[in-house]
Amino acid sequence: MPHPPERCDGIRRREFLRLGALAPLGLTCADLFRLQAQSPAPATGSGKPPAPARACILLWLDGGPSHLDTFDPKPDAPVEVRSPFKSIPTTVAGVHLCEHLPRTARQMSHIALIRSLTHELGNHDTGSRFLLTGHRPTPALDHPSLGSVVAWHQRRSTHVLPPYIAIPGDAVGGQSNAARAGFLPGAFNAFGTGANPGSVPDLHLPEGITFERSDQRREMLARLDAFADLPETDLAVRNRDAFYDQAYRLIASPEARAAFSLDAEKPATRDAYGRSRLGTGCLLARRLIEAGSRFVTVVDHGWDTHQQIARELPDSRFPGSGKLPSLDRAYATLLTDLHDRGLLDSTLVVLMGEFGRTPKLNALGGRDHWPRAGFVALAGGGVRGGQVIGATNGFGEVPVDRPVSPEDLAWSLLTRMGINPATEVTTPTGRPVRLLNQGTFIRELLG
Amino acid sequence: MDRLLGSPEFTDLWTMRLADLLLISGKRGSERASATYHEWLRGHVAADTGWDHLARELLTAEGPVQDVGPASFALLANDPRDLAEHAASIFLGTRIGCARCHAHPADRWTRTDYHQFAAFFARIQRDNGRVTIASRGEVEDPHSGRALPPRALGERVSIASEGDRRLALAQWTTDPANPRFAHAFVNRVWKHLLGRGLVEPVDDLRPTNPATHPELLDMLARDFAGNGFHLRALVRAIVTSETYQRTSRPIPANARDDRLLSHAFLKSPDGRVLLDMISQATGVRETFADQPDVAAAVQLVGSQTPSPALDILGRCSRETSCDATAIAGGGLAQSLHLINGSTVNGRLQRGNLPRWIASSGSAGELLDTLYLHTVSRPPSAAERAAWEPRLSGANRADIAADLFWALLNAREFTFNH
Numbered sequence: 067m068p069h070p071p072e073r074c075d076g077i078r079r080r081e082f083l084r085l086g087a088l089a090p091l092g093l094t095c096a097d098l099f100r101l102q103a104q105s106p107a108p109a110t111g112s113g114k115p116p117a118p119a120r121a122c123i124l125l126w127l128d129g130g131p132s133h134l135d136t137f138d139p140k141p142d143a144p145v146e147v148r149s150p151f152k153s154i155p156t157t158v159a160g161v162h163l164c165e166h167l168p169r170t171a172r173q174m175s176h177i178a179l180i181r182s183l184t185h186e187l188g189n190h191d192t193g194s195r196f197l198l199t200g201h202r203p204t205p206a207l208d209h210p211s212l213g214s215v216v217a218w219h220q221r222r223s224t225h226v227l228p229p230y231i232a233i234p235g236d237a238v239g240g241q242s243n244a245a246r247a248g249f250l251p252g253a254f255n256a257f258g259t260g261a262n263p264g265s266v267p268d269l270h271l272p273e274g275i276t277f278e279r280s281d282q283r284r285e286m287l288a289r290l291d292a293f294a295d296l297p298e299t300d301l302a303v304r305n306r307d308a309f310y311d312q313a314y315r316l317i318a319s320p321e322a323r324a325a326f327s328l329d330a331e332k333p334a335t336r337d338a339y340g341r342s343r344l345g346t347g348c349l350l351a352r353r354l355i356e357a358g359s360r361f362v363t364v365v366d367h368g369w370d371t372h373q374q375i376a377r378e379l380p381d382s383r384f385p386g387s388g389k390l391p392s393l394d395r396a397y398a399t400l401l402t403d404l405h406d407r408g409l410l411d412s413t414l415v416v417l418m419g420e421f422g423r424t425p426k427l428n429a430l431g432g433r434d435h436w437p438r439a440g441f442v443a444l445a446g447g448g449v450r451g452g453q454v455i456g457a458t459n460g461f462g463e464v465p466v467d468r469p470v471s472p473e474d475l476a477w478s479l480l481t482r483m484g485i486n487p488a489t490e491v492t493t494p495t496g497r498p499v500r501l502l503n504q505g506t507f508i509r510e511l512l513g
Numbered sequence: 514m515d516r517l518l519g520s521p522e523f524t525d526l527w528t529m530r531l532a533d534l535l536l537i538s539g540k541r542g543s544e545r546a547s548a549t550y551h552e553w554l555r556g557h558v559a560a561d562t563g564w565d566h567l568a569r570e571l572l573t574a575e576g577p578v579q580d581v582g583p584a585s586f587a588l589l590a591n592d593p594r595d596l597a598e599h600a601a602s603i604f605l606g607t608r609i610g611c612a613r614c615h616a617h618p619a620d621r622w623t624r625t626d627y628h629q630f631a632a633f634f635a636r637i638q639r640d641n642g643r644v645t646i647a648s649r650g651e652v653e654d655p656h657s658g659r660a661l662p663p664r665a666l667g668e669r670v671s672i673a674s675e676g677d678r679r680l681a682l683a684q685w686t687t688d689p690a691n692p693r694f695a696h697a698f699v700n701r702v703w704k705h706l707l708g709r710g711l712v713e714p715v716d717d718l719r720p721t722n723p724a725t726h727p728e729l730l731d732m733l734a735r736d737f738a739g740n741g742f743h744l745r746a747l748v749r750a751i752v753t754s755e756t757y758q759r760t761s762r763p764i765p766a767n768a769r770d771d772r773l774l775s776h777a778f779l780k781s782p783d784g785r786v787l788l789d790m791i792s793q794a795t796g797v798r799e800t801f802a803d804q805p806d807v808a809a810a811v812q813l814v815g816s817q818t819p820s821p822a823l824d825i826l827g828r829c830s831r832e833t834s835c836d837a838t839a840i841a842g843g844g845l846a847q848s849l850h851l852i853n854g855s856t857v858n859g860r861l862q863r864g865n866l867p868r869w870i871a872s873s874g875s876a877g878e879l880l881d882t883l884y885l886h887t888v889s890r891p892p893s894a895a896e897r898a899a900w901e902p903r904l905s906g907a908n909r910a911d912i913a914a915d916l917f918w919a920l921l922n923a924r925e926f927t928f929n930h
């Protein structure tokens with residue numbers, strides 16, 4: 067029987083043989099985890115690429131933002147395709163955006179806008195997993211999200227702030243685990259800030275407990291643990307101790323705690339970002355990056371616009387009600403704020419969702435899932451702004467130029483973060499896999 | 514031993530475990546259907562019905578899901594292929610998903626094996642909350658588009674396509690001659706009790722992923738099948754073994770062993786169990802907004818009950834398999850919560866502690882009470898020497914609260930060792 071060159075989850079024949087050969091040693095069922103990274107070879111290329119980005123802020127538009135009504139308007143398409151919104155020019159000649167993104171249009175010189183993102187997974191969970199892990203999802207192996215990979219890459223750092231933070235949490239793509247640590251240890255999951263960004267639960271001592279008293283409790287705890295003398299070799303014990311240490315570092319650091327709070331921000335700044343969840347989240351993300359976190363995901367739900375785009379996306383009912391104005395305010399302010407603080411060059415800002423939406427408006431005035439065409443906006447982190455990469459056809463159906471896959475995007479993101487995507491890691495079952503199986507760096511980003 | 518095996522807590526805990534396995538989330542079907550399903554399961558766990566009997570009912574049930582508990586199994590997925598993947602995982606500890614698109618890379622299953630297995634589920638209908646069997650409905654070969662007759666995994670002969678195909682599947686699954694059925698269950702119970710399956714992951718039994726102790730798994734599975742597939746007898750056999758009773762304290766020569774059972778592994782309790790442990794020790798029970806009558810987290814019917822404590826401490830979502838367990842050692846959010854959060858701190862000023870402080874004559878008596886209610890043993894002489902003077906001084910109430918807090922956060926309390 068002929069079998070496909072690539073098997074389940076792209077195990078190639080040689081790896082397959084290796085997997086078989088390890089089985090008698092029991093290595094296929096490693097439980098306690100040893101991740102053996104081969105040190106990444108620095109990517110070599112012509113010219114000198116800018117220094118890697120130190121941090122990444124990912125704005126995740128959960129549900130799948132309509133490309134036709136935001137970043138890829140088709141004003142000349144027939145009425146059943148055309149957005150109900152007009153398009154407006156940006157600061158970059160020839161590039162137009164939807165009329166509800168005027169602030170973003172003024173930041174276009176910072177933005178590399180990919181209009182040719184394409185894949186074929188039209189479900190929220192599979193699409194989200196593809197975009198956020200850089201791997202086509204498979205039941206065989208649960209790949210870690212890009213944020214978890216960045217955190218894992220930082221695993222020897224003892225920085226006070228968690229390396230990977232999700233605002234408000236890592237629930238994306240319906241019930242998918244797309245933003246989680248996958249086969250990496252749970253320590254590389256995102257730390258969720260909770261539904262009320264700016265007041266992270268349990269970061270502060272309980273009412274009536276002073277720092278002296280908390281220290282006394284911690285000292286008692288240390289003595290109890292010493293008395294009990296449980297084996298320190300146990301992974302669960304080591305993990306648990308590491309989490310307690312990290313928790314106490316956070317509790318004890320006024321700077322770290324302050325990073326999670328918006329109290330120090332001027333009302334004018336808060337207004338500039340917008341008081342929406344997305345605006346608050348973006349401001350918090352900037353604070354956390356500034357304080358040393360490496361990857362902050364801001365999740366904005368509600369982009370699954372199957373109906374009433376004309377009413378739901380703009381502020382048509384009352385100010386602040388629409389998705390687009392709050393996105394515009396939050397995103398554009400984040401870019402200017404990072405720029406003004408000198409952080410934009412070292413911070414990669416990625417704006418995307420799991421897929422685009424159907425070119426034809428449906429009977430309810432909405433659009434359904436359409437993975438074949440979508441957009442990603444990249445800014446900062448050494449990316450050359452003021453350009454559009456790729457294009458869709460006149461109806462926004464398919465890329466006609468420079469298709470970009472989720473693998474390419476993930477590959478570019480990790481590379482920009484100074485991580486070699488070809489780095490090999492060993493899964494809990496002893497299987498060697500690369501951080502990413504495939505993908506090509508999107509050259510234009512640095513061009 | 515008999516008292517523990519016969520206790521309602523044993524029934525609660527294993528009902529929860531099996532509800533995790535069967536993904537009784539409360540999201541599929543109505544609330545009443547979930548309650549019926551859960552009640553059916555709990556009744557059988559209480560009665561120690563054989564796992565083969567439960568499997569047959571689950572695989573073949575018909576009728577309105579509101580009234581027939583096991584009929585809800587068919588609601589796990591509408592697509593016969595998805596339901597087949599669930600069934601293979603739950604009853605056979607086998608992952609067949611890869612073979613949906615191509616020959617399984619690490620197991621023997623071909624695409625034909627996969628689709629013929631799925632054909633057992635092709636005729637289930639789910640209308641208005643009623644599970645029935647239709648006279649038509651096929652799973653097609655993805656290449657030829659030809660309808661495939663049902664055939665069990667690893668069997669050569671297909672079975673007749675007419676009638677309720679699931680009856681033959683249930684028969685084949687639970688036949689004592691089918692070793693996978695008993696292996697899968699025994700392995701899961703072993704993992705629950707010892708912290709690691711003899712085969713890991715527990716849903717990935719296959720020849721290329723052998724058990725650490727194959728003879729042991731075979732023997733336990735044979736006994737389990739030979740004695741009517743009863744959970745309690747299996748648990749008894751395992752917990753009375755020398756292996757189960759080994760110390761968790763390693764010696765230098767075996768400290769690195771993570772699978773050969775040379776010493777016991779520490780286990781982090783499930784978040785729901787941990788919450789119940791804290792409630793019990795403090796004498797302050799958790800109340801669940803939408804299930805006011807439920808006294809313990811392990812008794813919750815579905816996985817959707819709002820609970821900020823469980824969101825942090827962790828529970829099986831029952832959306833997809835929870836066989837791959839949660840974070841070993843909790844996470845940062847859990848540590849912060851146990852240190853600063855209300856689950857512990859909200860229980861120190863009411864419930865047991867104020868009563869103990871008021872009723873304990875001496876510091877030693879109070880110390881004994883604190884230890885017995887948390888780590889289930891009296892303090893050692895060294896511990897007594899360390900804590901008694903502090904509890905005798907001024908500020909006794911605060912010191913007692915702090916020590917109680919520390920005991921509830923201690924490794925000895927939060928790990929099963």
